[in-house]
Every structure is written in structure tokens, then in C-alpha cells.
Amino acid sequence: MAPKPVPVTPLPARALASVEDLAAAGLAPAEDRAALEQVAADFRIRLTAEMQGAIAAPGDPDDPVARQFVPSAAELTIRPEELADPIGDGAHAPVPGLTHRYPDRVILHATHTCEVYCRFCFRREVVGEDGALPEADMAAALDYIARTPAIWEVILTGGDPMVLSPRRLRAVLARLAAIPHVEVVRFHTRVPVVAPAKITDTLVEALDIRPAVHVVIHTNHAQELTPAACAALARLARAGVPLLSQTVLLRGVNDSPQALEDLFRALVRNRVRPYYLHHCDLARGTGHFRTTIAEGQRIMAALRGRLSGICLPTYVLDIPGGHGKVPVGPGYLEPGDSPGSHRVTDWQGNRHRYDDPS
Known part of the structure; x- marks a missing residue:
């Protein structure tokens, strides 16, 4: 006798992009709407259907997926140490759309658009503003890369570069491939997890170029790794694309050894190597997400004996003002x-x- 098919809960039809949308989906109580509209005036809202479906307890502000994407009145509290540009992108911008902080690599801000807008984003002041980088700025950025032979790696970020169509990505990658000293292109993206349907065969084929393409997946909780997300990661892995991950340590989302153990094990099962655990940056209105560094060190120390070395990322702090990342994990010596x-x-x-x- 054939097994009965497992029922599949249909996903919502579209992304949620306003307080009104959130309210209609049961994610914004009526008593919170006035405060959330104030938040939305400064910081954009977007929650994909995939992540809406990943919320295990709609209406629960402590759900680890909802907490990342559903705005909170706590975002109206701006602490004095918080900054509009907490990692100093602007301090290291030789031309618009490019950050050159380290000698051998640059960040190319291919777009300011994302599939989701994280409530703790360190670029929350600019994401969603202008869409793709204008052609004049893209040309200037590529010209700077071409005349700077020390640049070995180009990191495509934004925004999220994988919101661009495969045609546009292929065009950008072809232009980078024409620069002989660029040997690695790295994508920083949430798309395979939050909008996995975008990881099509056409997109995967676009990544098969001479500069070695690596993809760094941003994900913060095992609950985000839906069956569709895992299938998207498998498509990339089967194509031979090296997969890494970056995670932000977030109070109320993953600030426990068990939550991070579950996430890192799930990533490695999906052939994704945990790369960075970021201490939450000093972006404006994000104080309710930040732990202390000492708390992060205790969590990492607890994970050391519980997880295989291939499951353990490096815990890092991006020094405010643009001074770069440093490891801040626990000391053993x-x-x-x-x-x-x-x-x-x-x-x-x-x-x-x-x-x-x-």
C-alpha cells in the first residue's frame, strides 16, 4: 500500500512590505501599529513568503524568525553609541559603490535591494534606496578594481546581489572575469534561504566562471532552513560552488549554545561550512539584539566541546568606524x-x- 502523501502547507502568495501587510498576516497587533509605523518611516520592511511560512508561532514576538524580520517598537530607542554607518563603509569608499578596507579585497555594492530587511542590519540606513548600482558607478568601480592589481578578491554584497537577475549577474561576473588579477568572487547573500526559488539552474550556471565563486549564506537560526532552502543549497553544492555561512549573534534569536549548535549542525548537513559568527553591530535602533562580548565568548567556549571543528565559525567583532574585523573568541592560552x-x-x-x- 502506497504511503499517504505528507500535507504541505501552502506559502503566502507574496512578500509583506508594510505594517498594514503585517497586520493582515497577524504579525502586528493593533496596539503596536502606531509605533511600528514610526519604525517603518526610518527602516524598511520586507518579509518573504518563505520566511513568513518559517514562523512557527505567528504573533509571538519571541519566535526566532519573526524576531529577525518583524519590526518592533524597540527600534525606536537609539542608543548614543549607535551609528548610521557602524562598520565604516563610507570611510573606505574610493568610488561610489565600492569599499576597499583591506589591501587584497574589495566590497562591490551591486545593489541596495534585499529580499528581506533584517531588523538588525548594519546597512539598514541605505538598503532599499536605489536598487542596482547605476551603470556609471559600476563602470567606475570596475575601473578602480582593474587598475589596482593588489585586489585578488571581489565581494559582491549590497543589499543582496542575488536579487539581481541571472542575466545581470552574468554580465557583472563577465566584467570581473576580464580583470586578470581578480581570482575570487564572493557572494554574501540571504537569497538561498529566504527566497530559495530564485536559485534556478540558470542562476547556478551563471556562477560557473574563471574567478572561483564562493557563496556565503547569511542565516541565524535552524528554523530558517526550510525544505525549499535546503533544496536550494543542494543545487549550489551539486554544482561545485563552495558554500560558507555567516551568522549574527542575536539576543532572543540564537544567544544560547543549543540554538547555535542546532544551526551549525544543520548547515554542515547541508554542506555549508560555518565561517563567521558576527557580534551584532552598532546599527541604530538595534540595542535590543546585542549581547555582551563576554556572553558570546561563553557560548563559543560551550560549543568547543560539543561540536566538530568543521561546525565552528570564528567569532568576530567588526570594529566600529571601519577598522576591520578581529576575532574575539574565548582565550585558551x-x-x-x-x-x-x-x-x-x-x-x-x-x-x-x-x-x-x-
């Missing part, structure tokens, strides 16, 4: 009681002596 001596802490918290060669 301290000076010993004599020259060349060290005290090493193992994953169970036990301490051991280690001596350098004399």
Missing part, C-alpha cells in the same frame, strides 16, 4: 609562571601546562 611556559585550558575547563622548546 595564558602565560605560565616562567619564560616559555603556558597555561592551556581544554574544552572541559581543565588547565594544563605547556612549555615551548628552550
Whole structure:
């Protein structure tokens, strides 16, 4: 006897892009609507059908998916240390649309559009403004890359570069491929998870070019990895595209060893290597998402003994003002009681002596 088909809950028909849309979907209580309209005046709203379907408890502000994408009145609280450009993109922009912070790599802001607008986004002041980078700015950015031979890697971000059509992506990649010293192109994207239907065979074929293409998936909770998202990741992996992930440590979303363990195991099962765990940046109106660095270090220390090394990302802080990323994970090595001596802490918290060669 054939097994009964598993019922599939149909996804909502379209993305939600306003407080009115959220209210109609049961995601914005009537008593919160006035405050949420104030939030929406400054910070854009967009929640794809895929992520709306991933919300396990609609109406629950603590649902880990809803908390990332549904606005909150807490965003109206702007702390004095918060910045409009917390990682200093503007401080390192030789031409519009390009950030050159490190000698061998640049960020090319191919678009300001995203499929979802995260409530903690460090570029929340600019995303959604202008769409794709204008051709004059794209040409100037590519010219700068071409005349700067130290640039080995180009990181396509935005916004989210994978909102662009395969035709437009292929055109950008072809122009980068014509620059001999560009050997790696890296995509930073949420699309395979939040809008997996966009990962078509045509898009995957567009990534098959001479500069080695790597794709870094932004995802923060295992609940986001729906069956459709996993299928999209499989399409990329089967095509030989190296997959990495970046995650933001977020209070109320993934600030526990168990939540991150579940996420990192799920990613590795889907052939995605956890790459970075970002400390939440000082974007305006995001204080309710930030943990302390000490909390993040404790979580990473707890994961050390629970997870395989291929499941563990590097915990990093992007220093405000544009000074770059630094690892801020827990320390396992301290000076010993004599020259060349060290005290090493193992994953169970036990301490051991280690001596350098004399």
C-alpha cells in the first residue's frame, strides 16, 4: 500500500512590505501599529513568503524568525553609541559603490535591494534606496578594481546581489572575469534561504566562471532552513560552488549554545561550512539584539566541546568606524609562571601546562 502523501502547507502568495501587510498576516497587533509605523518611516520592511511560512508561532514576538524580520517598537530607542554607518563603509569608499578596507579585497555594492530587511542590519540606513548600482558607478568601480592589481578578491554584497537577475549577474561576473588579477568572487547573500526559488539552474550556471565563486549564506537560526532552502543549497553544492555561512549573534534569536549548535549542525548537513559568527553591530535602533562580548565568548567556549571543528565559525567583532574585523573568541592560552611556559585550558575547563622548546 502506497504511503499517504505528507500535507504541505501552502506559502503566502507574496512578500509583506508594510505594517498594514503585517497586520493582515497577524504579525502586528493593533496596539503596536502606531509605533511600528514610526519604525517603518526610518527602516524598511520586507518579509518573504518563505520566511513568513518559517514562523512557527505567528504573533509571538519571541519566535526566532519573526524576531529577525518583524519590526518592533524597540527600534525606536537609539542608543548614543549607535551609528548610521557602524562598520565604516563610507570611510573606505574610493568610488561610489565600492569599499576597499583591506589591501587584497574589495566590497562591490551591486545593489541596495534585499529580499528581506533584517531588523538588525548594519546597512539598514541605505538598503532599499536605489536598487542596482547605476551603470556609471559600476563602470567606475570596475575601473578602480582593474587598475589596482593588489585586489585578488571581489565581494559582491549590497543589499543582496542575488536579487539581481541571472542575466545581470552574468554580465557583472563577465566584467570581473576580464580583470586578470581578480581570482575570487564572493557572494554574501540571504537569497538561498529566504527566497530559495530564485536559485534556478540558470542562476547556478551563471556562477560557473574563471574567478572561483564562493557563496556565503547569511542565516541565524535552524528554523530558517526550510525544505525549499535546503533544496536550494543542494543545487549550489551539486554544482561545485563552495558554500560558507555567516551568522549574527542575536539576543532572543540564537544567544544560547543549543540554538547555535542546532544551526551549525544543520548547515554542515547541508554542506555549508560555518565561517563567521558576527557580534551584532552598532546599527541604530538595534540595542535590543546585542549581547555582551563576554556572553558570546561563553557560548563559543560551550560549543568547543560539543561540536566538530568543521561546525565552528570564528567569532568576530567588526570594529566600529571601519577598522576591520578581529576575532574575539574565548582565550585558551595564558602565560605560565616562567619564560616559555603556558597555561592551556581544554574544552572541559581543565588547565594544563605547556612549555615551548628552550
